[in-house]
Amino acid sequence: MPAPxxxxxxxxxxxxxxxxxxxxxxxxxxxxxxxxxxxxxxxHDLQAEPSAHPTPVYDVxxxxxxxxxxxxxxxxxxxxxxxxxxxxxxxxxx
Amino acid sequence: xxxxxxxxxxxxxxxxAKEISPSDIxxxxxxxxxxxxxxxxxxxxxxxxxxxxxxxxxxxxxxLGGIPIGIKDNINVLGEPCSCGSKMLAxxxxxxxDAGAISSxxxxxxxxxxxxxxxxxxxxxxTENSALGITRNPHDLERIPGGSSGGSAAAVAGDIAIATLxxxxxxxxxxxxxxxxxxGLKPTYGRVxxxxxxxxxxxLDQIGPITKTVADAALLLNSLCGxxxxxxxSLDVAVPDFTQALGQDIRGMRIGxxxxxxxxxxxxxxxxxxxxxxxxxxxxxAIPVEISLPHTDLGVSTYYIIAPAEASANLARxxxxxxxxxxxKANDLLEHYMMTREEGFGPEVxxxxxxxTYVLSSGYYDAYYLKAQRAxxxxxxxxxxxxxxxxxxxxxxxxxPAHKLGELKDNPLAAYLEDIFTIPVNLAGLPAISLPCGHxxxxxxxxxxxxxxxxxxxxxxxxxxxxxxxxxx
Numbered sequence: 001m002p003a004p005x006x007x008x009x010x011x012x013x014x015x016x017x018x019x020x021x022x023x024x025x026x027x028x029x030x031x032x033x034x035x036x037x038x039x040x041x042x043x044h045d046l047q048a049e050p051s052a053h054p055t056p057v058y059d060v061x062x063x064x065x066x067x068x069x070x071x072x073x074x075x076x077x078x079x080x081x082x083x084x085x086x087x088x089x090x091x092x093x094x
Numbered sequence: 095x096x097x098x099x100x101x102x103x104x105x106x107x108x109x110x111a112k113e114i115s116p117s118d119i120x121x122x123x124x125x126x127x128x129x130x131x132x133x134x135x136x137x138x139x140x141x142x143x144x145x146x147x148x149x150x151x152x153x154x155x156x157x158l159g160g161i162p163i164g165i166k167d168n169i170n171v172l173g174e175p176c177s178c179g180s181k182m183l184a185x186x187x188x189x190x191x192d193a194g195a196i197s198s199x200x201x202x203x204x205x206x207x208x209x210x211x212x213x214x215x216x217x218x219x220x221t222e223n224s225a226l227g228i229t230r231n232p233h234d235l236e237r238i239p240g241g242s243s244g245g246s247a248a249a250v251a252g253d254i255a256i257a258t259l260x261x262x263x264x265x266x267x268x269x270x271x272x273x274x275x276x277x278g279l280k281p282t283y284g285r286v287x288x289x290x291x292x293x294x295x296x297x298l299d300q301i302g303p304i305t306k307t308v309a310d311a312a313l314l315l316n317s318l319c320g321x322x323x324x325x326x327x328s329l330d331v332a333v334p335d336f337t338q339a340l341g342q343d344i345r346g347m348r349i350g351x352x353x354x355x356x357x358x359x360x361x362x363x364x365x366x367x368x369x370x371x372x373x374x375x376x377x378x379x380a381i382p383v384e385i386s387l388p389h390t391d392l393g394v395s396t397y398y399i400i401a402p403a404e405a406s407a408n409l410a411r412x413x414x415x416x417x418x419x420x421x422x423k424a425n426d427l428l429e430h431y432m433m434t435r436e437e438g439f440g441p442e443v444x445x446x447x448x449x450x451t452y453v454l455s456s457g458y459y460d461a462y463y464l465k466a467q468r469a470x471x472x473x474x475x476x477x478x479x480x481x482x483x484x485x486x487x488x489x490x491x492x493x494x495p496a497h498k499l500g501e502l503k504d505n506p507l508a509a510y511l512e513d514i515f516t517i518p519v520n521l522a523g524l525p526a527i528s529l530p531c532g533h534x535x536x537x538x539x540x541x542x543x544x545x546x547x548x549x550x551x552x553x554x555x556x557x558x559x560x561x562x563x564x565x566x567x
Contacts, residue, residue, distance in 0.1 A: 006452060015406060015451040016413070017444060018432035027448055033507055034449060038395040041465045050467030053297035053327070054283045054474060054523025055551075060326035074190045080420035087415050090430045 006031055098126035099253035102161050102310040109160045116149035116160030119256070120207065123162055127208065127254045135229040136239075136249035138167055138177060140208035148205045156203030158317055164258035166246050167209040168216055169193045169301065170290040174206075178292050179214045179224035179242075182418045182438035193290025194322040195259060195301045202317035208255070210245030214440045215409065216261055216294045218242050219269055219509055222499065223442040230499070231274060234539045237496040240270030246304045247274040257305040257314060261291055263298045264397055265491070265516025268528035271304050272491035272544020275530045277561070278304045279311045282552050283523030284329035287322030295404035296327070298397075298520040308529060308562040312336040315554060331552060339558035345379030347560060350484035354390035355515060361494040363534020367543040368490050371531040371564070375488070378563055383484050387476040392469045393518040398510055399453050399466035400521070405443075406450030412438060445506060474522040481550050486560050489515045491528040491544030495536055515546060525554045527561050 008028040012019045019027065069075075072085055081088040097105065097119045108114045124142040131137050145162060152160040165171055168178045170189035177184040196206060213223035221229040221244025229244045231237040232252035239248040243260030247270035250258055260267040262280040271278025279302045286301045293299060303314035316337065321330040351372065356365075372382055414420035414434030421433035439447070453462035480487060493512060502509040519526045531545035545564070549557040 008448070011448050011452045011455065013432075014455060015447050016410075016428075016431040016435055017439070017447060018429075018436035019444075023441075023444070027445060030445060030506055031449055031452065034398060034510070035452075037507060038399055038462070038466075041392060041395050041399075041469055042461065044392065044469070046465055046468035046472065048468045048471035048475070050464055051471045051474065052467060054470075054521070055327070055329065057284065057327060057329065062323060062326075070190060075416075077190055078187050078417035080186065080414055080418070089415055090424060090427050092427050 006035070096126065096253070097122035098256070100256065101306045102158065102257055102313050103307065105161060105256065109154055116152045116205065117146055119160065120145050120149050120162055120205070123207065123254065123256070130252055130254050133230065133235065134232060134248050134252045134254065135227050136210055136245040136252060136254060137164070138209045138211050138226055138245070139175065141174070145205050145207040152205060153203045156201070157313060158199065159203030160205070161203070162205045162207035162256055163199055164208045164210050164246060164249050164255040165196070165206050166212055166243050166258065166260050168212060168261060168292040169195060169259060171196050171206050174209060176292065177209070177226060178216070179212045179226055180438065180440065180443070181225045182412050184226055186419060187417050191290060194287025194325060195318055196290065198287070198317050198320070204317070210243070210249055210258060212245055213242035214443050215292065215405070216242040216263055216266055217405070217442045217446050219265065219513060220497070220502065221245065222503060223440060225440045228499065231496050233275060233541055234496065237498055237539070237541070238273065240273035240492070240496065242266040243304065244270045247271050247276055247278065250274070250276045250304050250306060257303060257310050259301055260304050261299055261301050262520065263294050264401060264513050264520050267302045267304060268491050268516050268526060268544065268546060269513070272528045273496040273542065275542030276304055276306060277308055277311050277527065277529045278302065279315065279527045280519065280525060281315065281319065281554060282525040284327050285525070285552070286318045287325045287328045289322055289324040293408040295401040296408060297404060298401060308558060308565045309337070309340050311527065312340060312558050334555055336554060336558055339555045340562045342559045342563065343379060344375070344560050344563045347380045347486060348484040349375055349380045349382050350385040350480050350487040351382055352385050352387045352390065352480070352487060352489060354387050355489040359493060360490060361534055363536065364490050364492070364494060364543050367532035367534060368545065371545045372488065374567055375564060378567060380560070385480045385484060385487070387480060387518070389469065389472045389476050390518060393473060393521065394511055394514055396466045396469040396473065396521060397513070397517040398449070399462050400470065402446040402450030403454050403463050404450070406447045406454065409443070409447055442506070470521050473518050477522045477524060485556055487548040489546045489548070491515060491546040495534045495541035495543060519548055524551060525549050525557055527557050529561050529565060
């Protein structure tokens with residue numbers, strides 16, 4: 001099986017993860033080796049329904065009743081930057 | 095024997111008899127931690143004053159009344175830091191709430207004491223991926239304690255914790271317990287609330303105890319299990335008194351030996367310890383049965399698609415907006431995300447986020463993720479079929495005893511392959527325990543070997559019954 005083609009910069013952008021050029025080379029090599037290994041799955045006849053999780057529990061909903069959550073202060077206590085009791089992010093709109 | 099080196103069971107007897115007070119335990123433990131932790135590096139932090147305040151309030155009529163429990167640092171404890179072994183959260187984040195498992199412990203009278211080191215975001219099997227320090231194996235300080243709950247296991251083995259909580263996504267409770275010579279139990283998927291456990295791979299993660307004895311594991315399990323409406327995957331099923339499994343015999347119990355697990359590549363010392371363990375189970379009246387788990391060889395590949403895929407989604411929350419590290423260098427929002435995550439995450443976390451993003455990305459989903467989900471079904475069906483003819487399955491917990499620090503550091507694939515015996519259990523959602531079963535000699539060092547027992551879903555009673563009988567022999 002040929003090693004899969006990975007565009008590491010594209011994947012890193014999808015993951016919102018900046019990489020140094022050194023990291024890109026390093027991770028590209030490691031991912032190629034890991035993916036070559038996991039590619040063994042394609043050699044098997046996997047005749048089975050896919051399972052997303054191990055227990056037969058589906059569509060769990062809670063009672064539709066109001067309940068309290070964090071106070072504003074609790075929600076904001078870990079914010080790296082806050083302004084006027086809100087989370088602050090870099091400017092998005094010019 | 096010092097209080098710090100005691101079991102929950104012993105301490106509870108002394109507490110109830112009023113021979114000691116909860117504060118005596120905390121003080122003894124605090125001095126043991128201060129003395130040994132600089133060498134072992136099991137704890138990232140501990141707050142003795144707060145623990146003493148809680149200990150004085152502890153309700154001694156409760157089953158864990160007055161017992162301090164160390165907590166893996168990916169479980170939220172109100173008002174405490176919760177770093178996940180990562181620069182992303184260290185020094186900036188404090189938990190605004192108690193995790194479901196912590197609420198359960200508090201209700202049972204236990205006192206959380208100390209935050210335990212771990213592989214960053216629970217990704218790894220050696221605790222070397224922690225960004226916050228090295229944890230050493232108490233049996234040989236030049237070796238890893240295993241991981242990802244390495245701090246939780248090293249603290250128990252080093253007698254600087256009475257018992258601890260860990261989390262297990264692919265073996266992260268059982269493998270460090272095996273390598274450090276203690277008892278580690280991963281309950282059935284859904285038994286214990288994950289509310290407030292920082293999510294790694296949500297279809298696999300489970301919280302469980304690391305203890306000195308099987309009886310202590312049963313005691314902790316009694317308090318940890320049960321439905322939590324805040325975790326939609328937690329199961330609404332009856333919780334038995336797990337201590338009723340203790341002191342029983344195992345005559346006639348059918349013990350499955352998977353032929354795929356007893357293969358070449360296992361360390362000779364581990365192999366010998368396992369053979370002796372099977373003989374001992376036989377002597378106790380158990381009946382060994384050779385079984386087959388034919389899709390075993392797909393386990394590692396399946397896991398290293400599913401776990402990173404789920405991790406890449408779960409770790410998207412670390413975006414430098416609501417909590418954690420935030421890059422000071424970014425000029426716009428995209429840069430803010432990309433640089434925050436570049437600066438905050440370590441290499442193993444980046445590797446798995448990239449792997450997970452890749453296998454879920456457009457054009458590759460069917461080739462990797464969907465295939466892995468099909469393989470997962472086959473692995474679960476292997477166990478279902480095996481459990482038609484046996485009550486319990488036994489195997490080594492890890493194919494080798496503890497490696498030297500740094501030995502597998504630059505070879506992630508080799509490290510992943512060592513998870514071969516623990517991973518299928520998580521994929522199938524089964525309960526399993528690791529308990530000490532002897533030693534293997536490696537470079538002149540005598541290192542603990544773990545015996546893994548696996549049971550049917552929700553059958554922790556059988557697991558504990560067999561483990562306790564084995565331990566008492």
